[in-house]
Amino acid sequence: MNIAAADTSIYAPRTARFAELVACGPATIKLSVIEAHAAHAVKGAAIEAARAMIAGAGDRLAATRHLNAGFAILHQGEEALWLLLHWWLEGGIATHLLWRSDLDEEPAFVPAEPLLMACVWELGIIDFERRAWMETAMSGKSISDYLTRTLPRGTV
Template identity: 70%
Template sequence: MSQPAIDISDTSAYQPRAAWFDGLVDCGPASIKLSLIESDPAKPIAPATIEKARALIEATGEKLAQTKHRGAGFAILHQGQEGLWLLLHWWIEGDIATQMLWRSKLSGEPHFIPAEPLLMACVWELGIIDFERRAWMETAMSGKPISDYLTRTMPRGTV
């Protein structure tokens, strides 16, 4: 049985986006490394948007505490072209990364709501996820303290 042709003519070409580490955020018993992605450097992420994201991460601490967490994780605040995305990951036993994902409209005051459950990450967010995977393997999974993982941060660059 042949698959129907998929029209990808509306798919835009890949353009690198600015990305960098913003700081640590307390999330209950864990420290979360927050990194940012901007699709348009002429429209930087508003400080109020970053603060809303930090507050949501902090408010998730109780849920994180109910898991067999390793005390660390990472988050990505992505100001894309069609919306704001907030991804929160934390490491649990077995070196598994959990995930919570929210979205918000670009216009107006940010209001993050849970994203559709089938979504995982876009191509730009996967760049940071790959960085965090490698950082975890090279620190926590190599017998080094979690504090070493937390100091391994995304350098300013592009994804």
């Protein structure tokens, strides 16, 4: 069977960049941003809402065998505003929380469908963070070294 992807599934690079470090309970989270279109740039209200969601997940993070560090992705997509939060556990394991918000309103994140994980653009940042974790914390370097390894401005 030959199934072609719909036109909406055609890959086009999206801009991506590191935004800032955010506290999440006892951990520090590296927040990066993806923008589908320059006309749909991530605005201050979206960053504020993302900060609040990340901070609000501090109790969930603290209840795990966390390693005091992780990363988040705020993705201004075509269908929604997405927020992914990951933090590192022992053994090189990353956890996962995912929220979404409508695009046309003030950001109000709600949990996303549980089967969702990440889109192709978000996987670019996840791969960057995987490599940063392996090359720092999993290579005998400090968590601080991991936190200073941030996504360069570019595309995913």
